[in-house]
Amino acid sequence: MVDNTMRAAQAAVVESLRRQFSASGQVPDAGLPVPVLRSWARCQRLGLDMGERVRPPSTTRGDLMVARERSAALLAHASGVMEHLHEQIRSSGSMVLLADASGMILHGIGDPAFVDRANRVALQAGANWSECERGTNAIGATLIERAPVEVLGAEHYLDCNGVLTCSAAPIFDWRGELLGALDISGDHRSHQPHTLGLARMGVRLVERRLFESEHARHALLSFHPRPEGVGGLQEGLLAIDADGEIVAADRQARALLGVEERRVAGLGNFSNLFRGGFGTLIGRAARDPAALVELELRSGARIHARLRLSPAWQAGAQSAPAGTARVAAAPDPSRSARHRTTLETLSTGDPALQFVLDRCARIVGRSIPILIQGESGSGKELLARACHNSGPRADGPFVAVNCAAIPENLIESELFGYVGGAFTGARKEGAIGRIQQAHGGTLFLDEIGDMPLAMQARLLRVLQERCVQPVGAGSAVPVDIALLCATHRQLGEQVKAGRFREDLYYRVNGLGVQLPPLRARSDLQGIVRRLLDGSSHHPEPARVDVAPETMAILAAYPWPGNIRQLQNVLEVALALLDEGETRILPVHLPEEVLQAVGDAPALAPSAGAERGEPRSARPADDPDPLPLPLPLRRARALDDDAIRAAIERFDGNLSAAARHLGVARNTLYRRMGRPF
Template sequence: MGQLLPADGRELRVTEARRRFFEEGACPDGELPNEVLRSWLRCRDAGVDYLANGRGDPEGRSELAEARERSELLLNNASGVMEHVYEQIRASGSMVILADDRGVILHSLGDPEFVGRAQRIALQPGASWSEGARGTNAVGTTLIEAAPVEIIGAEHFLDRNGFLTCSAAPVFSPEGTIAGVLDISGDSRNPQRHTLGLVRLAAQMLEKRLFEIQYAREILVAIHSRPECIGGLQEGLLAVTQDGRVVGANGIARALLRQLPVCPEGIGFSNVFRVSFGVFMDRCARDPHALQALEPRAGERLFSRLRAAGPLLGMSRAGTRDDEAGAAARVQSARGARPCDRRTGEITLDCLATGDPRLQLALDRAARISGKDIPLLVQGESGVGKELFARAFHFSGPRAEGPFVALNCAAIPESLIESELFGYVGGAFTGARREGAIGRIQQAHGGTLFLDEIGDMPLGMQARLLRVLQERCVTPIGGQRQIPVDISLVCATHRMLRDAVKAGTFREDLYYRVNGLTITVPPLRERSDIRSIVAKILETELAESPRAGQVRISEQVLEFIERYPWPGNVRQLQNVIRVAAALLDDDEAEILPVHLPEELFGADPMDDAESGRPQAAAAPQPAAEAPAEPSAQARSLGEIELEVIAAVMREVSGNVSAAARRLGISRNTLYRKIGRMH
């Protein structure tokens, strides 16, 4: 009961302040928190009606979609943080809210009963909670104050919102601007003492994640004046290029370095600290986990540690001094580079770079989140190489030595997918093995779980998967004990999951959980690097052959490959080259049109033209018919042979296999003879 008195006293004080402010026009100095009084004054000056119903209509679906697209990076990375926060306040009659830099609510999670009350005042996705739209409230006031704010009960400007207690903190972008707001809202009759602290910590977690993503290609250095703060949320972070330019600093780092001015071109490391970047990296290379002392040119001594070395390639940019380039190379050597092996799938993202701009963008974005706890969603048509991309992502990160476990959600019957994913204990169901089975999720512990065609996963399984991703624990079918799992999640789909969410076939909460970063692998027909792809496929196919490096592809075939629409994408191209290489005789070293599978020539060129696809190369045609009554002396045996082949080809409508069977020769031999007819 004693705990209620301070709250009651505060409520009476705020009620009296409202009466004086709204009825008498007095300024209740000292009776309200300073940020609340400033907000009330702003709202009155702006003409906000404190008696307004405060309802308003949320933006339509298209406007909400546009707002979410504007803040895609923020939204994708906030979803996991929000789920973590919600687990801490579950069943407290509250909700967690993410708003953008304009105050538009992007996403929310909450207890159903309170969510229903909140919707009556439009506290829901799509609604604007800026001060101009809703008066004093935690989201809108935080955007203006640029600092954490708590608004309790009658401190809200609108009478209608007086039942709320809201705690919000700004989320700053790596550049130092406000990217959005995290908020926890609940019933004012049940305020939680530590809510503001919880939301501040959540905002710091999100800020750190955004910083690490933006500067994932750079070297990250953690700094603080107290060594125990290194590795925690209070550490400062610097982003440094390989040639020693500081190009990024989070708010804590800027404060520690007395508002360090960071410009896009960066500032020299040695202009900030009394040591060259090369010397610093040398120390880190000797012991990457040790704390290093750094003497700033302005301010007190700091402790530091190399947090992430980025994709150091052991080579310097223009202007890099020898000692700095050498230090970078030694750090890379310590990390260990993994060679490409396309036959086993142990390849890295760098191995997939073949010159196509769209693919390179996808590779660069994926590389930025390698090693971070951020799910990757790979989109693209069937056959474009989504699983290969996922493998490259796995082998490019710190989990490369762990398992890569793949599951195609569309290829497994719905009755089996649950046991495949989660495993089961012995005797869990009829037909179960006595010793039980470990599921794919548990198999991926310490490595990467790849869920192909996740858009085809049954809704019931989606709910269970979401729980696993939230709790990082899996319970086998028939089991009682939760088993902790540590996995990196990569999903792939040829569907548009946003459309599936709208259609109700894919859970919205799971969509935001798996959609940490979305990349799209372009279809083969739209890529500009087809010749490079062909060269790599041929190299892989002949890697173990004595003819490795001796076979080439004719210009005519390469031109055909560039024109063909490839409905099966890279998978189809790989099969074509594999067949063509197999059709080569021992004395042949060049793949010609006669070595291409005959099914490639079955498409009607007019169909291709009408569909807008590149036309396929014309099928090999038999030679023109010989004169009706040729002179026997004028014809050689070779000419007679070709005439017979032409006649048989006409009889079987150009079917090479049927013609070869009728002539009693191999298809390879027939291909060679047809080639001489042109």
């Protein structure tokens, strides 16, 4: 968090540069982020006047409607992401904006008070924020730079825009064509260092949704070098047709594979890139849609992947030539199990977790269902997969069903399947339900506490009779499954309230285990290490470490979102590292974590906390307590004093101050709350 003195020092440096530029007409060669300097030079060549007043939008309502229609797909897929981003920054005096490739703002959502202020500088739908229209600004600069850009306060070329702080990132389609920009703007006095990271994440979500929509009729292969990365924002996506041809690769996939833009056509057939046939992979996906498989590239590198087959793809694949996508090969016994998550690999030294793992290990392989309870994000599905991989059914399918994510009118056909013509809109060949897909393996019913009562009765019958009857079928089909269930609800209370059948409760609750929340675990350091090693933001071959004061902050935070939230926080921290930085400091953490810990009661870690040993309360007679927030306050005080002294010593020359302090100039910018 930057104090008023630091903000004043930063503002003074920029104002001094503006005066020098205005007097000499020479663009500074240092003191501002490089994209801002380049933008100032472009604005000067355009003949823009720094003192120019606010221009009202020159477009009509009809122009805006035409622009929105032209970018209909972008607008449709970005709107939901914008809502999500706004929820993260609500009440911070900010707004989220979407612009097309020309710089016209298509849509905006934000806090009402700031929206009113933004309208005064024409930061609104229908206004064009290209550089030639509005001077240096994040939207205009990111469209030219084709890279994320942040512009703070007086760094805007026009004086009238100095009230803003803007963070924008460009949006591309899978061909590398620029579609527009996503921007987060706010009051220049309330700049947050993680805002550009949020904009980048938002762009990744938009690009992924666009890719999935455009290639809905193709099989989608999501992959990452580490198993933890599959399903996250940094996974790569390949679109593959029914003949096994790779027809598209998204930006992240190209980066992971080292493929240049517009060179996707050179990837050719699946077998040109990977060892093994596409038909074998299709067979695995058909038996276990949620399976995570290990694939070997022709280069010898290994990746972890999951194949998604949409109904549209499956319908098209029926006519594929024999020997390609229609082939459903037997399980590949040569598949390496080295990276499978097992009960043993989950053991990280936490006593409460170890108690759960030991109990599960005694049950796995027996005909006893396991009910996993725990808070959202605490790792229930990971434990379920570990149970599956640790038992005799490890080579069989693992079929995961989120009962809370399936619409109530579809859950019956999703679970039990249906025969052709069973209802209007059904595929003529019918479909196998998820329970049947789990035959010979494990069925994992996540959030079973949210299953409708009518479906509970049908599920109970399946578990009793070990047969499933598809919708519209006249006879039942035998199934052999192991059952794992999970819920964040207390099912006993749900039974008392009449929302969960008592007979089903006793059927699924053979062994009930309670996963500890992250705040109660003593193995935080080990979890952080595992998540960092599994992140694609992790620079190779350098190893990113966490500073002791940062680990103290993480240990003090209550983690309401558990491991899922911790993973997101670490992804943000990695994204905020400068090139060459290999240590996560407190300044790299999101503001919500810093603020929560800063307001928390003083806590003292045990002597072994840094080694990952169980945390304990500080004894009352501890003569030298070390409150967790103290390292953060001490680091900030030292940094602020050193930075102020260096800036004063070198008369505002930030490059010289950075050299004197022994840090990169970008690091100094961030310490002052500036863009990186």
